[in-house]
Amino acid sequence: xxxxxxxxxKPIITEKSMRNVENLQYTxxxxxxxxxxxxxxxxxxxxxxxxxxxxxxxVHRKARRVSKYEGFRPAYKKAIVRLRPGQTIDVFEV
Numbered sequence: 074x075x076x077x078x079x080x081x082x083k084p085i086i087t088e089k090s091m092r093n094v095e096n097l098q099y100t101x102x103x104x105x106x107x108x109x110x111x112x113x114x115x116x117x118x119x120x121x122x123x124x125x126x127x128x129x130x131x132v133h134r135k136a137r138r139v140s141k142y143e144g145f146r147p148a149y150k151k152a153i154v155r156l157r158p159g160q161t162i163d164v165f166e167v
Contacts, residue, residue: 077115080107084164085151094165097156105131105150112152120162126155 082102084090090100103112113124134148156162 075104075107077118080104080111080115081119082149084162086165091165093153097158097160099154099156099162099165101152101154103129103150103152105148107150107152109152112154116154120164122160122162123157124154125157128153 080103082104085100085102087100093100101112101116107115109127109129112129113127116122116124129150129152131150132148134145137144137146
């Protein structure tokens with residue numbers, strides 16, 4: 074079994090994810106094979122918060138091209154986590 078620090082790869086900080094912070098929804102890139110219960114356990118242990126809901130999305134790879142070289146942006150899995158009211162995660166504070 075992977076450690077809880079391996080399950081959560083990094084926070085996803087975009088304009089859309091920052092708008093969702095106002096609704097207590099935080100977005101993370103997670104391990105592709107991680108389940109919702111593993112993600113919930115990892116978030117609660119790492120950030121010391123209570124998770125109410127988790128939604129997961131598999132983002133497929135996208136073709137990229139730089140001049141004559143073609144490649145792909147890798148696929149990943151992201152999790153949108155909603156917290157109990159009154160709790161925050163400091164990583165997303167600006």
